[in-house]
Amino acid sequence: MSRAAFYRMRARGLAPKCLKLPNGQIRVRRSDLNAWLEHCEVPAC
Incomplete structure (x- = not known):
C-alpha cells in the first residue's frame, strides 16, 4: 500500500488505530x- x-x-477513518510519536512519526x-x-x-468463493 502506498x-x-x-x-x-486514515483521513476517512478506515485505517487501523495509529499512534503519533513526539517526533511527529506515526x-x-x-x-x-x-x-x-x-x-x-473477505471469504473466498
Missing part, C-alpha cells in the same frame, strides 16, 4: 494492524 493511500484511508501497533486486517478479510 503512503498516500494509507493517509487517505506508528501502528501490530495487534491493531492484525485486528484491522482480520476485519478487512
Whole structure:
C-alpha cells in the first residue's frame, strides 16, 4: 500500500488505530494492524 493511500484511508477513518510519536512519526501497533486486517478479510468463493 502506498503512503498516500494509507493517509487517505486514515483521513476517512478506515485505517487501523495509529499512534503519533513526539517526533511527529506515526506508528501502528501490530495487534491493531492484525485486528484491522482480520476485519478487512473477505471469504473466498
